Amino acid sequence: MSIEILIQKYGYLALIVGTFLEGETVLVLGGFAAQQEVLVLPYVILAAFLGALCSDQLFFFLGRLKGKRFLDRRPKFQARAKKAKKLLERYHTLVIIGFRFIYGIRNITPFVLGMSNVKIWKFFALNVLAALIWATAIGTAGFFFGVTIVAILKDIKHYERIIILVIVLIVLVISAVKFFTKRMVVKK
Numbered sequence: 512m513s514i515e516i517l518i519q520k521y522g523y524l525a526l527i528v529g530t531f532l533e534g535e536t537v538l539v540l541g542g543f544a545a546q547q548e549v550l551v552l553p554y555v556i557l558a559a560f561l562g563a564l565c566s567d568q569l570f571f572f573l574g575r576l577k578g579k580r581f582l583d584r585r586p587k588f589q590a591r592a593k594k595a596k597k598l599l600e601r602y603h604t605l606v607i608i609g610f611r612f613i614y615g616i617r618n619i620t621p622f623v624l625g626m627s628n629v630k631i632w633k634f635f636a637l638n639v640l641a642a643l644i645w646a647t648a649i650g651t652a653g654f655f656f657g658v659t660i661v662a663i664l665k666d667i668k669h670y671e672r673i674i675i676l677v678i679v680l681i682v683l684v685i686s687a688v689k690f691f692t693k694r695m696v697v698k699k
Contacts, residue, residue: 518544526538528562529562532566541558542653545650563642564638575626607634
């Protein structure tokens with residue numbers, strides 16, 4: 512089975528799972544796959560939207576239910592949580608809409624929002640809007656990244672399998688390093 516067939520068969524599911532767990536890198540790859548006509552850009556955006564929305568809603572509710580106890584046991588997250596709280600106090604609605612674009616607090620912010628007095632319906636409504644903006648912007652950026660690569664390489668058909676394989680391997684390595692680094696930090 513070729514890489515293209517695997518991506519066509521499982522690409523959207525991989526996008527949902529990937530954006531649930533991580534985000535930008537997976538979505539840029541999805542946009543690139545859409546540019547290569549292996550996936551379809553509106554479905555790439557939809558899959559990323561669903562993954563991001565579900566992830567952030569889950570972490571919001573975890574923050575609401577177990578926030579303080581969780582942070583008390585993980586001092587490493589406390590600095591990022593403080594930064595997210597400070598931003599939330601100053602730029603309430605903007606933080607809810609834009610936290611996905613802020614490196615370093617992207618993953619902790621929905622958790623902190625769950626610990627705050629933000630109403631559930633308000634977070635959900637703004638999260639829907641924010642996830643849509645994020646998925647559209649990053650997915651489209653990935654698509655145009657693919658256009659740029661094609662323009663540079665002109666004859667990409669000879670190299671596309673290698674490029675896709677290398678990109679997938681890089682993403683897997685980066686994800687594995689992040690995963691194991693986080694696990695090592697949590698165990699300390």
